[in-house]
Amino acid sequence: MEEQAKYNKLNKEHLDVILCELSKPKSALDTQIGGDHYKTMKIQPITFIMENNLSFAVGNIIKYVCRYDKKNGLEDIQKARQYLDFLEDKWNKDNDDDK
Secondary structure (H helix, E strand, C coil): CHHHHHHHHHHHHHHHHHHHHHHCCCCHHHCCCCCCCCCCCCCCHHHHHHHCCCCHHHHHHHHHHHHCCCCCCHHHHHHHHHHHHHHHHHHHHHHHCCC
């Protein structure tokens, strides 16, 4: 009987450790909503974008270029191009004001 009590105690302790690990919050990078096209990358675009303090437009360019062949194909290329156009328009406006 004593052996069974030790076994039950070890099982409970083991279960407690497992439940504790499962209850820990996951990193946002561990969960992807809407597919797995970023999780297969060595460096996820959001990590690169945030670590380099990139702007919204530049971040979107990186995001769409990184995923086009895994998600929306030509549509993602077109979205990246549109954000490049936004950047070009802003650059032109900012540099026209200097003249």
